[in-house]
Structures are given as C-alpha cells and as structure tokens.
Amino acid sequence: MIKTLREEADKNNIFIGAAVNTNLLDKDRDYTNLLKTEFNMVVPENAMKWHTLRPEKDVFDFVQADKLVSFAEENKMAVRGHTLVWGATMPDWFNKLSPGEMNKSLEEHINKVVGRYKGKIYAWDVVNEAFDDSGEYADSHLIKSVGPKYTEKSFRLAKKADPTARLFWNEWGADRINKRSDKFYKIVKTALLKNVPIEGVGFQMHTGLGWPKTTTPLPDIDSVRENFERFAKLGLEIHITEMDPQIEEAEGSFEEKLKKEARFYGDIMSMVLQIPQFKALLQWGVNDKYSWVSTWLTHKDDAPLMFDKDNKPKLAYYAVKKALGNNIKLHI
Numbered sequence: 001m002i003k004t005l006r007e008e009a010d011k012n013n014i015f016i017g018a019a020v021n022t023n024l025l026d027k028d029r030d031y032t033n034l035l036k037t038e039f040n041m042v043v044p045e046n047a048m049k050w051h052t053l054r055p056e057k058d059v060f061d062f063v064q065a066d067k068l069v070s071f072a073e074e075n076k077m078a079v080r081g082h083t084l085v086w087g088a089t090m091p092d093w094f095n096k097l098s099p100g101e102m103n104k105s106l107e108e109h110i111n112k113v114v115g116r117y118k119g120k121i122y123a124w125d126v127v128n129e130a131f132d133d134s135g136e137y138a139d140s141h142l143i144k145s146v147g148p149k150y151t152e153k154s155f156r157l158a159k160k161a162d163p164t165a166r167l168f169w170n171e172w173g174a175d176r177i178n179k180r181s182d183k184f185y186k187i188v189k190t191a192l193l194k195n196v197p198i199e200g201v202g203f204q205m206h207t208g209l210g211w212p213k214t215t216t217p218l219p220d221i222d223s224v225r226e227n228f229e230r231f232a233k234l235g236l237e238i239h240i241t242e243m244d245p246q247i248e249e250a251e252g253s254f255e256e257k258l259k260k261e262a263r264f265y266g267d268i269m270s271m272v273l274q275i276p277q278f279k280a281l282l283q284w285g286v287n288d289k290y291s292w293v294s295t296w297l298t299h300k301d302d303a304p305l306m307f308d309k310d311n312k313p314k315l316a317y318y319a320v321k322k323a324l325g326n327n328i329k330l331h332i
C-alpha cells in the first residue's frame with residue numbers, strides 16, 4: 001500500500017509540517033485535503049503574529065488562530081505556535097510605546113495568547129529572528145527600547161502561561177556554522193545556565209539553490225550537521241521550521257532544478273534523522289502556488305515546496321519519503 005508522508009512521519013516518530021494560510025482553509029478544498037492527508041503538524045503562516053492578533057493596542061482578534069487550532073484538533077495534528085516576539089514586525093502602535101509600556105504590553109500579550117491555547121500547542125516560537133547576519137542583535141524599536149533582556153523575560157512568561165508547550169527560539173540564516181549561529185549558540189548556552197526555559201531551537205532553512213545569485217546560499221550539509229549537533233548537545237529539541245529552497249535562479253532546466261531541490265530535501269531529511277533530538281521538519285507553505293517566495297518575493301516561477309501549484313507531489317516529496325524509509329525507486 002502506498003503510504004502518505006504523514007504515515008511515514010508517524011512511523012519515524014517525527015512531525016512533518018506546513019505553514020498554513022488560514023484564509024484558504026475550507027475555501028480551497030484541494031489545499032485543505034492535501035494538508036490533512038500529508039502532514040501531521042501545522043504552523044500558522046501569519047495568524048498568530050502581532051499584525052493579525054493585535055491590529056490595535058486594545059484589540060485582540062483570535063478568529064484566524066482559533067480556526068487553525070480547531071482544524072488541527074479535528075485532524076489530530078500538532079501545532080507550532082508562531083510567533084510571540086519578533087522585533088522586526090511589531091505593529092506601529094507597539095513601536096511608539098515607551099520601554100515601560102512595551103514591557104507591559106509584551107507581558108499582556110504572552111499571558112493572553114499562550115494562556116488561550118494552553119495545552120493545545122506542541123511548541124511555541126517564543127523569540128523569532130533576534131539576530132542579523134553579522135551576529136549582532138537585529139535592529140528594532142524593541143531592541144533599542146528594552147534591549148536583549150526581552151528574550152529571557154518572554155521565555156519565563158510563556159512557561160508560566162503554559163508549562164506544557166515546548167518553548168523555542170527560531171532563527172533565520174543560522175542553520176549552518178556562521179556568525180549568526182555562533183552568536184545564537186553562545187546566547188542560548190548562557191541563557192540555559194541561568195535556567196531560562198528554552199527547550200528547543202528552530203532553524204528556518206530559507207535557502208536558495210541559485211547561489212551566488214540569490215542572497216541565501218544553499219548550506220553545506222556537514223556544516224548544518226555540526227551546527228545542529230552542538231545545539232543538540234545542550235539538550236535542546238531541534239526543528240527545521242520554514243524550509244523552502246528557492247530554485248528559480250539555479251542553473252539548468254526546470255527538470256534539473258527540481259532534481260537538485262529533491263536531493264537537497266532528501267539529504268537534509270536523511271541527515272536530521274541521525275540526530276536523536278530532531279523532531280520536526282516544516283516547509284513554509286503548503287504548495288508552490290501560495291508560497292511567500294512566489295507571492296511576496298518577485299519569484300513568480302519559483303517552486304520551493306514539496307507540492308506544485310496544482311497540489312501534485314514533486315520529486316522533493318518522494319525524496320523525503322524515501323529518506324523516511326519508504327521503499328520507493330527514485331532517480332535524482
């Protein structure tokens with residue numbers, strides 16, 4: 001019998017997930033069916049961010065987030081909550097607050113949001129993208145006003161609001177050994193010595209197969225392994241949270257690009273399965289049609305996910321299934 005990706009993931013005791021555009025749930029039946037058939041974990045692409053939940057200072061809007069959590073419950077899927085604090089995308093009203101008011105607002109936000117979904121979220125991205133490529137804290141009103149201590153405070157608040165959710169720090173561009181991951185490692189290690197409740201690290205894995213043309217080079221797998229292993233040695237759970245290799249600028253025909261993409265997905269999956277603390281791999285979107293790469297970046301012909309614009313499985317899908325132990329013949 002042909003097994004789905006979800007069944008292969010269950011067999012390996014890991015999660016395979018996708019970032020969901022909640023506006024499409026139910027409206028696009030194929031998208032929704034694909035999601036519940038092939039994945040056992042979901043993460044909201046935007047529904048749990050401040051710009052959705054907090055359009056104004058005193059307004060909380062949980063409609064979209066509730067919809068996804070109910071969908072996951074109905075379909076027995078795990079949920080990653082994304083994200084509680086991301087300096088670069090705080091709403092304008094937040095950025096105008098005084099440091100004291102920012103602290104108060106963060107506290108109110110974490111208590112209310114984490115509290116609402118208590119017991120229903122497998123893992124929260126408590127802190128998102130705190131660093132820049134040079135290994136410094138990324139510039140934001142939050143970092144200028146409150147400073148790096150917002151990170152520790154947010155983890156402690158989240159733990160109090162839901163002791164059962166695993167608390168993650170999720171980073172862009174830190175999947176391999178580089179200045180960003182070195183800083184990430186140093187900060188997390190120090191925080192753990194102070195008993196800050198960080199329980200996992202998320203590596204986003206937004207990369208490009210077309211390097212050096214793109215700004216997000218494909219990582220060297222050995223460097224990713226070495227990096228993941230140093231975090232795993234700290235006792236942390238490891239997730240790949242937002243995988244979506246851009247292929248538009250890669251060399252070769254479209255077919256060749258799809259093969260390269262599939263090799264990358266397969267190699268990453270095989271590698272992480274060797275790391276006992278690895279628990280989840282999520283792609284950033286459900287299919288190529290609605291990927292942020294195709295819609296927000298100007299990559300109209302890009303195809304970064306495991307399913308194409310018509311929800312058909314691509315070579316990358318089969319490569320991941322094969323890495324999970326599926327007895328499939330694949331020439332890539």
Ligand code: G3I
Nearest residue numbers: 045046049082083089128129172204206242284291292296
């Ligand atoms: O919904 C409004 C719409 O009403 C309005 O007309 C339109 C005009 O700009 O904006 C729409 O909201 C946009 C939203 O996506 C929903 O489509 C926001 O402007 C836009 O900023 C937002 O972009 C999201 C981005 O994060 C910033 O939050 C992308 O969809 C989302 O894919 C992207 O995801 C991030 C992860 O959270 C963190 N890591 C990187 C990753 C990719 O950038």
